[in-house]
Amino acid sequence: MWLPLLVKRLNQVDMQKKGLQLTAEEIYDINNASLKDAIVQFGGFCTGEFISKEGLLLTNHHCGYDAIAARSTPQADYLTNGFWAASRDKELSNPGLFVDILVRMEDVTGKVLEGINAQTPEAERAKLVSERMKALAAEAKGPENYVTYVRDFFAGNEFYLFVYERYNDVRLVGTPPNAIGKFGGDTDNWMWPRQTGDFSMFRVYADANNKPAAYSPNNKPYQPKKHLPINIGGVEEGDFSMVFGFPGRTQRFMTSEGLKLAVETSNPARVKLRGKRLEILKADMDKSDAVRLKYASEYASVSNYWKYFQGQNAGVKRMKTVEGKVENEAKYNQWASADANRKAMYGNVLADINKGYADQKEYTLSQVYLGEAALAPAAAKFALNFVPLQKALKENKADDIKKATDAIKEASKEYFEGFNVPTDEKLFAAMYQMYYNDVPKSQHPDIFKTVETKYKGNWNKFAAEAYKKTFLTSPEKLNAFLAKPSLKTLENDLIFKTVNSVYNNYLTNINPKLQAARSSMDKATRLYIAGLREMQSDKVFYPDANSTLRLSYGSVKDYEPRDGVHYSYYTTAQGILEKEDPKDEEFIVPQKLIDLIKAKDFGRYADKNGELPVNFITDNDITGGNSGSPVINGRGELIGLAFDGNWEAMSGDLVYDKDYKRCINVDARYVLFVIDKFAGAGHLVNEMTLVTTPSPNASTASTSAEAAKADVLENVKPAVDSKTKVKIKKEERKAKAKMKK
Known part of the structure; x- marks a missing residue:
């Protein structure tokens, strides 16, 4: 996961050996149009890319899922039926959705660490670093009011400034139905082979000067400095492939004790809690289309990482990652002890890190259950918005009360859109019952004692009364309370009372201990990574992902996950028919798609054998946040769209698996086929730049x-x-x- 700023120095030669035909400047340049100008961070959580000079943007179906669900109703169900704007005026606005386009990145390590050395006290170092990061970001905003921030790399050994333009007028242009965009559902998630058309299209709009602007019918399609031509000439095994996007978080420098904590404690807890949430959501979603649409996005998100954490544990165990870390750490200690200066600098760092993990372990379940259980019910999470109001009411400050109530009213719009009272009540009872049972009693909040004594520990009974009496279950009740907010009413509301108790208990009794353990590790982790780089001075290291723009390069490649099993590097539309099952919602296929496939009516999107390619795999390094990233060939042309990783390499956030790691991609030809032949939206294809240059192989x-x-x-x-x-x-x-x- 390389920084594009450093490609010329670190990667260009190797990339060209593998098939890259571009220069480093054609990939990243701040003075001239380059590939980086075609890439956007979509909504802050995914990646997208421009595919026309008129601001047409391609990303994953699951990245656009929130926006698609928000615009769907039982009468106009875009999730089920798809949506295609026949003209620009039919494109749908999406309040709150934005894209960030990178202007430049800059190495500011020298500025951040100026005057700081090994003798600088850690507290002083942290203060100086934080102040300088904020100052550099503020200075870079300039008159354009860019979105700016400084991120640390290699655990605080390096620092880079990032400058973005944020565009807030992003409109839905097209999406295939779930039966294409989510074909295979939870069963196929993280699996290969796949036949999923995981894509959606948006358009970015700007003002008359092509600059960011709030939504207006007078805005014009944004004209990017660069858009990606789409190659329909074919993909062959061994072709160069580059994924350009915004990977979220990796922790590949984590020590053996950190891995143990994840594999043995936090991951199993997350799997258990998410499994119960899915069970409750699915039961209610199956009974009502309205409920299904309300929870479709949440269900997909919960399910995605429910399966992910299981795969991560399986991968770590299969690769014997913990054992490998232990072996490498022994070598590190041996290297550090072989020299007096190194021993003084690095000799105790691993012991300090491992002590920090040991100190965290006691409180890990409290941390996991706060996010995964206590705040899982929508009403409970929404109730946190009332904490500032509680403070304002106690202090009787009119201005602060108004500010707090206005903020609650704004937050309530989204809250009530994705909220069903009976479902949320079931979630509340189940999640808090599990919290009560699984978290050590010594770490319980005070509200649990109330449930024990007054409700005999019956969380179903407690939840029923809480949801019956609360003002959080309807806009009418909420608005009536906000019109005349009362501290007594607020503090007697059982949902707020519960969340407030859990939240205060965490802030007072849990978080300080976790923060103390982590703070003691900060310096040790920074020194550990510095020592690793010194110890292996002949190795080129890349930093952990942190939601900043990265590129990964590799090739189209098949694999053999186990004895006697070979997975081809691509799938075709024939696989859609082989999986089709009209009785299983995950494998329903639209009749029109069935007819097109049976007739082999693929048009110019067929491969050399007359088949329609659907998905293909590469060995590119990706993680969450890379969803929607373009897969680019050696000439800088789009050949696919990254949307998933494979089950065998779910350990990827913790360790890279050079043998099994695969990036699962939608073939660009299938994307265009769905738009053109299935949806009849050829006008969208007409504004793209298509090339037919065949694969170099x-x-x-x-x-x-x-x-x-x-x-x-x-x-x-x-x-x-x-x-x-x-x-x-x-x-x-x-x-x-x-x-x-």
Whole structure:
């Protein structure tokens, strides 16, 4: 996950050996248009890319899911039926949605650390660093009022400034129905092979000067400095691939004790809590379309990481990551002890880090259950908005009361859109029951004693009374309270009382202990990573992901996840028909798509064999936040759209798996096929720049030997069942072995 600013110095030569035909300046340049100008951070949580000179933006279906769900109603259900704007005036606005476009990044390490050395007390260092980061960001805002921030890298060994332009007028242009955009659902999530059309399209609008502006019907489509041409010439194994986007968080420098804490304590707790949430949500969503639409986005988000944490644990165990870390840490200590100066600097850092994790372990469940249980019910999370009002009412400050009530009114708009009282009550009872049962009693908030004594520990009974009496269940009740807010009424509301008790208990009794443990680790972690880089001075290190723009380069590549199983690097539309199941909502296929596939009516989007490619895999390094990132070939053309990782490498946030790591992508040809042939929205394709230059490996693939290989494999296609468990046929294994010889 490389910083594009440093590509020329660190990566260009290696990238060109692998097939890159661009210069470093064509990837990142602040004076001239470059690839970085075509990439945006979408909504602060995903990635998108411009695919036309008229601001047309491509991202994942699951990245646009919130916006699509918000614009959907039972009468106009865009999630189920899809949506395609026939003209610009039909494109749908999305209040609150924004994109950030990078203006520049700058290494400011020298400015942040000026005058700071090994003798600087840690508290003074932290204060100086924080003040300088804020000052540099404020200075960079300039008259344009850019969005700016400074982020630390390598645990505070380096610092970089990032400057963005934020555009707030982002309109929905098109989305396929769930049956395409989410084909395979939870069953296929994190799995390969896939046949999912995970894409949606938006358009960014700007004022008459092409600058950021609030939504206005007078705004014009944004004209990007750079947009990506789309290559429909084909993708072959071994092709160069580059993923350009905003990976969220990785922790690959974490020590063995940190891994143990995640694998043995926090991950199992998250899986348990999310599993119960999914069970409750699914039961109510299946009973009502209105409830389904309210919770569709939340369900998808909860499910995604419910499965992720399971895969992460499985990957860490399979790779024996903890054991590998222990071995490497022993080598580190040996290296540090071999020199008096190194021993003084680095000799105790691992011991200090491991003590910090040991101190955290006692309170880890309290931390996990706060976010995953206590704040899981919508009413409980919304109730936190009333803490400032409570303070203002106690102090009887009219201005602060008005400010707090105005903030609550604004927050309530989104709250009531995704809220169903019976569902939330069930969540409240279940989540707090689990919190009560699983978190050590010595760390319980005071409200739990009330439930024990007054309600005999019956959380269902407590929840029923809380939701019956609260003013948080309807706009009418809420507005009546806010018109004349009363401290007594607020503090007697059982939902607020519960959340306030849990929150105060965490702030007073839990968080200080966690922060103390982490603070004691900060210096040790910074020195540990500095020592690693010194110890392996011949190695080029990349920093952990932190939601800043990165690129990953690799190639299109198949893999063999276990003995006797081979996964091809691509899938076709035939796999959609093989998985199709009209009785399973995850594998329903629209009739029009079935008809197009059976007729092989793929138009110019078919491959050289007349098939329609759907998904393909590369060995690019991605994580959360990379969703929607463009997959770019060696000529700087879009060939696909990253949307998922594979189950075998779910440990990726903690350790990179060089053998199994795969990035799952929607083939650009399938995206265009759905827009053009399925949706009939060819006018959108017409504004894109399409190229048909074949893959650089296409000529190799057409030689007689490779043609023979293709013929053999065509006749022994692996069977695919509806749960994506592909087992290679005996004949294919023999054929492959024979061709290798």
